[in-house]
Amino acid sequence: MFNKILIANRGEIALRVVRAAREMGIASVAVHSTADADAMHVRMADESVCIGPPSSAQSYLSFPAIISACEITGAEAIHPGYGFLSENAQFVQIVEDHGLTFIGPTAEHIRVMGDKITAKDTMKALGVPCVPGSDGGVATLDEAKKLGEEMGYPVIIKATAGGGGRGMKVAQNAGEMERAFMTARSESKAAFGNDEVYIEKYLTTPRHIEVQVFGDGKGRAVHLGERDCSLQRRHQKVFEEAPGPAISAEERAAIGKVCADAVAKINYIGAGTIEFLYEKGEFFFIEMNTRLQVEHPVTEAIFGVDLVREQIRVASGMDMTFQQEDLQINGHSIEVRLNAEKLPNFSPSPGRITQYHAPGGLGVRMDSALYDGYAIPPYYDSLIGKLIVHGRDRPEALARLNRALGELIIDGVDTTIPLFHELLAEGDIHSGDYNIHWLEHWLETHMG
Numbered sequence: 001m002f003n004k005i006l007i008a009n010r011g012e013i014a015l016r017v018v019r020a021a022r023e024m025g026i027a028s029v030a031v032h033s034t035a036d037a038d039a040m041h042v043r044m045a046d047e048s049v050c051i052g053p054p055s056s057a058q059s060y061l062s063f064p065a066i067i068s069a070c071e072i073t074g075a076e077a078i079h080p081g082y083g084f085l086s087e088n089a090q091f092v093q094i095v096e097d098h099g100l101t102f103i104g105p106t107a108e109h110i111r112v113m114g115d116k117i118t119a120k121d122t123m124k125a126l127g128v129p130c131v132p133g134s135d136g137g138v139a140t141l142d143e144a145k146k147l148g149e150e151m152g153y154p155v156i157i158k159a160t161a162g163g164g165g166r167g168m169k170v171a172q173n174a175g176e177m178e179r180a181f182m183t184a185r186s187e188s189k190a191a192f193g194n195d196e197v198y199i200e201k202y203l204t205t206p207r208h209i210e211v212q213v214f215g216d217g218k219g220r221a222v223h224l225g226e227r228d229c230s231l232q233r234r235h236q237k238v239f240e241e242a243p244g245p246a247i248s249a250e251e252r253a254a255i256g257k258v259c260a261d262a263v264a265k266i267n268y269i270g271a272g273t274i275e276f277l278y279e280k281g282e283f284f285f286i287e288m289n290t291r292l293q294v295e296h297p298v299t300e301a302i303f304g305v306d307l308v309r310e311q312i313r314v315a316s317g318m319d320m321t322f323q324q325e326d327l328q329i330n331g332h333s334i335e336v337r338l339n340a341e342k343l344p345n346f347s348p349s350p351g352r353i354t355q356y357h358a359p360g361g362l363g364v365r366m367d368s369a370l371y372d373g374y375a376i377p378p379y380y381d382s383l384i385g386k387l388i389v390h391g392r393d394r395p396e397a398l399a400r401l402n403r404a405l406g407e408l409i410i411d412g413v414d415t416t417i418p419l420f421h422e423l424l425a426e427g428d429i430h431s432g433d434y435n436i437h438w439l440e441h442w443l444e445t446h447m448g
């Protein structure tokens, strides 16, 4: 096991990793930009190193700054958190070239899943059900039109180098194909420097269901059920829950086994998420994320496991602490993302926190790096915390969320808290009757 690890991240996730390390008796090193000198992750870690100016490119994304911080402090491994360098294959390669360990998957697995066509081909070959569509890239408009006729409209054109919704265009009919195809290509080129696109049948009202997998890198892997993350705005998740309210135990076991077997076969190491669209009782693979996700705590809550601890264990060559048969779901968990944003436009709202009170009590977890008097810097993501609740069943979790939101005080900046009070008044939220379009539609009708 490692003696000391470095956390190449900031905010609540850096603190999350410090906590796991401390419980394991592992010393932690925080890195920070000059804008984050007073951040909680820096205060809570055993040591800290300033790695550059506020701009992420010169601090949290700087390979030489982070590798140097490891050398200075004697950290043996790097936990990337989510975002920043967590899915950067080149960084993983450089970490390994310096004799350090990346706490996450191999550079090769990151590369394969980062290219969305290769990811889909790989998953298809491993028996994972995929959205019907083109076999690989579509290079010409003629080819795209031919596919549209064969498959039937609507279709969606996606960037091979994309993910998370960037470079995506829907064509409702043949007449819309030219514009959609050309726009998808030029946006992909502009965003990723690569204009390759592929085409899929467009699913009109699916849910976003993602399966949590975990591998030991030696051919063993498990699944930890699914999360329903359909409540999104502009491809940003807002509210996540586990288990998915629309997924039966039989469906969970079946898709979970397919996913666990797939990642076992490729010797996947650590935490991963296999994303599906779920419509009319069918799962369709769209992407795999090769990182720990923001919403991992809802899975931790219902399975009673510490996913960061397991990540650190397998990275050091140890086994996971569980096998599939040990993993049983207990109750229901919901997470809401607390962003420093002003409604109704979700515009960033950085500034000083004048009063902070975290909720508590049975089944309440607050993952946040906030404190009284903290100044949220304007340079980074607007996520300032996650409120996660756990109950014996979904109604209990919803009631607990309502109660915990009532206790939460964050003054001095605007936050997304009022949105959750309003969502909890919605029948569809209580019945679990929502899909990927529900929130955008609700925002249009409730916030103009």
Ligand code: MV4
Pocket (backbone or CB within 6 Å): 131, 156, 163, 164, 165, 166, 168, 200, 201, 202, 203, 204, 207, 208, 229, 230, 232, 235, 277, 286, 287, 436, 437
């Ligand atoms: C789709 C789709 C419908 N049909 N693919 C958006 C982000 C990226 N991860 C995949 N996305 C979608 N792919 C097919 N074939 C609809 C979406 C989509 C979406 C997916 C999940 C959550 C929210 C979404 C919002 C709009 C579109």
